[in-house]
Amino acid sequence: MTSVLEFVGEPFDAAAWTAAPPPEVAAPPAAPPAASPLPAPQRDGPGPTALTTLWESVAQAHRSALRAQEALQRRMVTARPGVGAAEPPAPPAVRTAPEGAFKPLARTTVTALDTAALARLAAGDVAGVFGSAYDQDGANPALRFAGGDRPVLNAVGRIELRGGAAGAGRVLAAAEGDAVAAAVQATQVFALFTGLHLCLADAEFVVTAPPSDGARIAGTVDLEVTAVDLVPRPGLTARATVDGVGAFEVSVEVRERPGTPAGPGAGGRGPWLGRLSAAGERTLLSELHMAHLARGDQGLAMGPEFATNTGRKATRLPTGGLLLVDRVVHVDGERGRLDSARYETEYDSPADSWYYADTANASMPHCVYMETSLQAALLIGYYLGPTLAAPDATVSLRNLGGTATVLREVDLRDATIRQSSELLSTTPLPGSMLQEFRYSLAVDGEPFYRGETMFGYFGDAALANQTGLDSGRTLPTWLDAQEVRPRTRRLDLTARRADPAASRCSRGKLALLDEIEVVDGGGRHGAGYLHAVRAIDPADWFFARHFHLDPVIPGSLGVESVIQAMQEWLLDSGHADHLRDPQFVVPVGEPFAWKYRGQFLPVDATSTLEVHLRDVVATPGRVRVSADASMWKPGLRIYELTGVAVELREAGAP
Template identity: 45%
Template sequence: MPAAPAGRERTVLWDERDLLEFARGRVAPVFGPAFAEVDTYPRRCRLPEPPYLFVSRVTRITGETGRFEPAEITTEYDVPVGAWYTVDGLVPCAVTIEAGQCDMLLIAYLGIDFRTRGERVYRLLDSSLVFHGGLPREGQTLRYDIRIDRFVWNGDNLLFFFNYRCYADGELILELLDACAGFFTPAELADSLGVVESAADRRRRAAMEPAWFKPLARTDRTSLTGKDLELLAAGRPGEVFGPRWDQSADGCNRSLRLPGDMLRMIDEIPVVDRLGGPRRLGALTAVKRLDPEGWYFACHFTGDPVLAGSLIAEGGVQLLQTYAMYLGMHLVFPDAEFQAVPGLETEVKVRGQITPHTREVRYEVEITDLTMLPRPTVVADITVYDGDKPIVAMRDFGVRVQERPGTAYRPEAGGLPAFLGRRNERGEAAFINELHLAHAARGDLGTAMGTEFEIYAGRRAPYIPNGDFRFVDRIMRLDGTRGELRPGATMATEYDSPPEAWYYRDTAGPEMPNCVVMETSLQAAILLGYYLGATLASPDEELSIRNLDGRARFVRRPELAGRTVRHESELLSSQSVPGAILQKFRYRLLADDEVFYEGESLFGYFTEQALSNQVGLDSGTYVPPWLETERAGLDPARTRTLAVRSDDRWFAPQPGTGLHLADDHLRMVDEVTLVDGGGVHGQGYIHGSRTVADDDWYFDCHFHRDPVMPGSLGVEAVIQALQVHVIDSGLADGMGPVRFGVPLDVAMGWKYRGQILRGDGEMTFDAHIKEVRRDGGRLLVVADAAVWKPGLRIYELTDVAVEVVPAARTEQARAQDDTEKETGA
């Protein structure tokens, strides 16, 4: 049959009636009397029958029967309004993929059945999928341009390789790449070994590094029943995961549902391990029990019942949709839907068949990526088992949560508050949420803060820290007007501190470490000035933000793991000077409405030229550490140098006291030199150093396109050096089991006049102890300190302190501490 004549808009070669005949009837009435012989064979290559036939017409075909050469076919499918498979009008992945099913029609037209004579059946083996646009919607017409590229024969066994492009109303939305299908005998199918893991697969998995993603809401559910899945299909996640998932009162996210019973391809999820898998991002197990009389066998195919691979993929989609809801990833939208992930190439291998004899299949899912950028996304590797045999492997399989077309997803012009679906644990509405803060850290600033910030698209601009070093989640309140940088403007923000956070694992005590408390307060203050438009008056300048100085103190010693930190920030001043914008803030941090940390700090927005001209604290003159000037006169008996970072003994509980240093991310000291009775105060001196590698973890986190070591980590290095002094000098000996704690009511001051950058190679520092205080079973060590980059002193710290407290502290003891502080006892 010839191709459609040129110049015609559409020529229908075979219509829906013809295609239905091809699927369930005879081939000769469709392809012509030359195919009558094929109708005598016990089996032949067919399309699925309804309800899984998704072709309305064939409009073009190239190729010649009997010649197995490259050939093409173009098909169309009109998506019905109210189709049985749609969810609020959205076509699921299974149908979008399956509607490109006419490679089977094309290979049949080329005459494959004359070669197989009913002895072999069609099976898809390999393919790769890439979505370029959103899933289609009811009422659209899908066009598939399908091409068979090559053929490989081994006797009567044929493998053919094909691809297709799918267009929704003319827009490319999906490509199937490198697909391979073949024709096999029952014996060949029965002898399949399943999916065999290759050396490349093992290397890929071994290269996966642990990561971390903080759920937006937390549930203790570790399994889901069939009833739970029914509730998720009904749009009632609050009844499954808890009240924080219930957005019904706000009328939010009604489209976020699993498909109905007919298309649901998972019956239960007996295992949900949020920290499982090789990346510690999650692992799930799901089960689908199969009905040998089920519609999915009856329609696919006549005379050769087998479960469609697209339905297996749909089970994977539904699992990832469920996991996205489990993590609360949808809570950042007022009206969202599940979508494919544009640009993600998914590899699928099929090495077994699922027939009416298969009673159950099992999905094993390992989450390989979780991100909020550019929209909340789950990516996983999925293996499907028939018993113990892995029969389907899907790699880089993804689902995205995305706003429905026309839905508001960012603040309004002027940054004005708008409810975008997110509420905190108390039910209070946020107007900027985790999605926007993720963009403020490493994404699109227009999405983060509104249209005015679109000027920074593709440019270097100030960002808040990202990844492991972002410690702000939501903006709850703003009292101020964009463009008006007036003293008295305030902002309330929040940070949820998860109990499994890396810093609780790595720090030297059970409390949130000083560097994280510093950072969460400073990041919240940055947001106030930036959101009000500190940089918008200079749209053509590329600016970087730096903290310049500050002073802060702990007024309580809270246990913050699993709690929400609330920041209250106030703009005290804002002024422009040549090459910089300077802003000063006052802030306080609260947990359960009780203040535990308060301070003030100065920030600057600087041009690249201004930063390159920084001269440190001493006008460009090198001022050496005390050790360098006094070394010649020091008593060797009172001076010792200790390897720290390379000696694991420092990171294990010390005999007697149980004290130890922070580890992993927070191993901030390589070596220290201690001088008993040294320093300007004669109470002890510490000099330390740390090698700065270009690939140190914090550079990627702080800041996007402007990497610099966080000043708080320089402070952390000094704190750890003081802790080394406490351990090595035996100051805590005799106190029994103790631990390091944040020092109460000691106001630490800092001044930064430079930064540690990639390429600097080393950071050095020294600390002069000026007070050792013992009070009520506690030990407090206070010092003044400085930090150097090569050739330049850049940080000055006053009253930096460490405190040692009894290890077994009860709530009553903590309450007593607070009472004594308030009464001055």
């Protein structure tokens, strides 16, 4: 993992903030109306008339487009083994996005484009083609699909978000004209489809492609995207195959035009940067800035005061599939004033997100509830500048604890979560600084999650001197403290996951436990006791995500591992055997508290958890179990959870 941010192409223009903001622009021109078939003109005499020439040109263009579209359809059909030529191509199945896959800035159901749609893209009417999620309130007046009046592409038969060998995207298109130009236009179509332009206010396409050799085609372009990212700039690379032969590389970058700012100025303010919220408001910061705060140029992300944190250990958001905040809508506060502030952020939760596929829950796992709310809080606490008084100091941000309650059940697939947060206080301490927050999450204006939390900023010395929850004492687990070790039984989670038919089972990136020891009737409350040990591998996926240059296991995944132990016990206990096709849900109205006084690092050998079951409550169609829990790193208890709960309910239960 490199500690230096490498820029391809031009660096961001710091002087852009001294320039005037981009002028207000008119809305892009409306798309031309679809042409009606022209009757064959009558000749007045020998030789072609102007109308004859026009008619013949239109007819020739129409025939060419039909030939190209036919070639595309044949290619799409024959590419599917076992399909006869008469069978139309079926749309690809929806694919779950792997953890870390690029998340588009906007989504659309439009995955094919005819000639008229391509003309509208060439005119800059992106929202008119792909939908209102692509609207920019008049921004990007010069950003155009490079077709002009005579695009090389005649039609796009299919755009696949997760298609291609790399799973990064694919475009199948019909074209007539220059082969390189056709590939470039297909790449630009995919860039617009994924909304790469939406985080800039006045941008242009910068293309890298081989020089044209003059070869012309009347056939197909098969473009497979190999990489797409927002850092250092929004862009993608792809491999184009034209007419089944002659593959070559092409890339496109969405770059701010000279003199146009791409990030906030001093104080974190400045002209609007081009992004709208899900509700259509002009936002303060976009997905571009979140990506740079996580792993890129912090000066671009937050303002020039933070530029010294680029490329070194500093406060950051998580990366990849653990980056769970997309936009800062507004901040009611001022940089340098740390006593209070109010702000709203947004997170889009697509149905194809990795955590929906990997969780045992019916909807979002509890760890994502926690992460998205806590990230929204830490983001603005950091934005206000608590570390700017000592810009050369190495400081890490850690969550210290909080409380939260789920207010109502809600399926969050394809929802935009609105995060409303408030900074309550900032307290300087020797070697550290504490910030307290209050927050709530809502969908469609209705809150569903509410809580409070505390974060601390710590130097390396303070982090190295943490004493855990027991003032440095080594406190054994309940199981190890028994004079006579009680009889245990073992739940084999690895075997459960190995069975494809096993339901309500956490898998993939959320497979956090391998086995659980159970003491029936054990624990502090006499209702049952769970114990599990997990080996820590420095190559575990979450270290690369949380955080860049400062790897530590997310506390939310520790909570998730406790929840998984409880879920497996509830399935095994027989308490839910009377439920028909039950599903796990995050329990409503169950206050939950956590306290962290340490961190799990890549060098730690193991993490150990214990769960003291408190009670099991059955209501019509539901069974809920609650518990208290702790977690240890070698020799030190560092996590304490109170009131953690899991619930199984029948589908449709009241």
